Amino acid sequence: AQSVAQPEDQVNVAEGNPLTVKCTYSVSGNPYLFWYVQYPNRGLQFLLKYITGDNLVKGSYGFEAEFNKSQTSFHLKKPSALVSDSALYFCAVRPLNTGFQKLVFGTGTRLLVSP
Amino acid sequence: NAGVTQTPKFRVLKTGQSMTLLCAQDMNHEYMYWYRQDPGMGLRLIHYSVGEGTTAKGEVPDGYNVSRLKKQNFLLGLESAAPSQTSVYFCASGKGGAIDTEAFFGQGTRLTVV
Numbered sequence: 310a311q312s313v314a315q316p317e318d319q320v321n322v323a324e325g326n327p328l329t330v331k332c333t334y335s336v337s338g339n340p341y342l343f344w345y346v347q348y349p350n351r352g353l354q355f356l357l358k359y360i361t362g363d364n365l366v367k368g369s370y371g372f373e374a375e376f377n378k379s380q381t382s383f384h385l386k387k388p389s390a391l392v393s394d395s396a397l398y399f400c401a402v403r404p405l406n407t408g409f410q411k412l413v414f415g416t417g418t419r420l421l422v423s424p
Numbered sequence: 425n426a427g428v429t430q431t432p433k434f435r436v437l438k439t440g441q442s443m444t445l446l447c448a449q450d451m452n453h454e455y456m457y458w459y460r461q462d463p464g465m466g467l468r469l470i471h472y473s474v475g476e477g478t479t480a481k482g483e484v485p486d487g488y489n490v491s492r493l494k495k496q497n498f499l500l501g502l503e504s505a506a507p508s509q510t511s512v513y514f515c516a517s518g519k520g521g522a523i524d525t526e527a528f529f530g531q532g533t534r535l536t537v538v
């Protein structure tokens with residue numbers, strides 16, 4: 310069965326600094342990988358996805374993620390953090406060619422960007 | 425541009441009471457999903473539907489029932505609420521199938537069972 314690990318419960322970064330939110334995964338075969346963001350009292354919003362192709366994926370709000378097959382990782386990055394990026398971030402994985410109902414979410418990482 | 429709407433947004437129940445959570449989507453999506461979100465556990469799939477009149481069990485279906493009588497609505501029922509069902513519930517919808525790469529989520533329902 311597939312699984313996702315987000316090793317950090319919280320990441321603290323100062324505004325303007327680069328940020329990284331870590332994610333590693335386990336799945337049979339090739340993965341579909343996703344990042345979602347959840348702002349307070351809101352549902353999850355799609356940020357970006359990796360299906361195939363270029364290992365560096367660009368998404369919404371200036372975020373990007375790098376797929377590393379050998380390390381089974383899909384870390385979320387942003388070159389310059391904003392206070393408004395403070396939110397809860399979820400990594401998710403499902404096997405290639407399966408439906409959304411097979412998606413497995415990580416436990417989430419809270420990002421706190423200080424002014 | 426409503427997207428996915430959940431009703432109610434907050435609810436407090438006594439143990440043993442019943443209730444129904446309503447999810448409505450206006451994007452003509454075939455697939456709909458109910459998740460629960462608990463601290464330190466991420467989102468877990470309760471039930472899902474691949475089309476009008478169909479339902480299927482997810483990872484944590486016990487204690488819940490669902491119905492999809494209309495394409496745009498997906499109802500989640502708790503027949504006899506238990507404190508373990510205290511959680512935040514999210515509904516989502518999507519086009520479905522292996523080509524579906526994202527889903528749209530509602531704002532959530534915070535349920536407390538006392």
